[in-house]
Amino acid sequence: MPSANRLSTPVAVDEPEIEGRYAPLDEYTVSFESFHQDVDPAPYFTGLPDDRCQCVHWGVVTDGQITFRWPDREETYVAGDAYYAPPGHLPLITAGTAIVEFSATADLEATMAVVQRNLAAAGASS
Template sequence: MPSASKLTTPVAVDLPQIEGRYADLGGYTVGFETFPQDVDPAPLFAGLPDDRCPCPHWGVVQSGQVTFRWTDHEETYGAGDAYYAGPGHVPLLSGGTSIVEFSPTDLLGETMAAVERNLATAGSGA
């Protein structure tokens, strides 16, 4: 049975706003993400359906706080909370937040490709 741990999963994203480690568990990806500072990644979802994350996520907040915003409501989770964030959300993360999150690998890949394009555009000053 596939497994992963934060200690043995290599760092894939290392930015001032996020450190992310990701492992494929056979159709699902586990992400170990840490956010040292407050992050509102809404602009990074531009170009996705309704400019929102189309990928569902199941996770546990290990420390800090995450808020998921949909067009009609918000849900906030703190340390120790397990959550499900359905498609159509935009996250908002407090500094010091650490989460473990599971996502369908195919949908996460499509979402992250758009996020990476938006990061590249922002980095080029365009």
């Protein structure tokens, strides 16, 4: 059975705002992400349907706090909470947050292609 560990998964994103490590597990990707600054990545989802993340995520907050925003509601999760984020959300993350998150690899790759284009257009190095 496939598995991943934060410490043995190489760093793929190392920016002032975030450190991200991503490991494939069959048809899913596990993300180990740590946020060093408050992050509102909403502008980077521009170009996706409704300009929102359409990828489903299951995760656990290990430190800090993450809020998911939908057009009709917000849900906030803190350290120790497990969450399910259905499509159509925008995340809002506070500094000091760390998460372990599972996403369907194909959906995550499609989403990240748009995010990376928007980061490049904004002049970010990711």
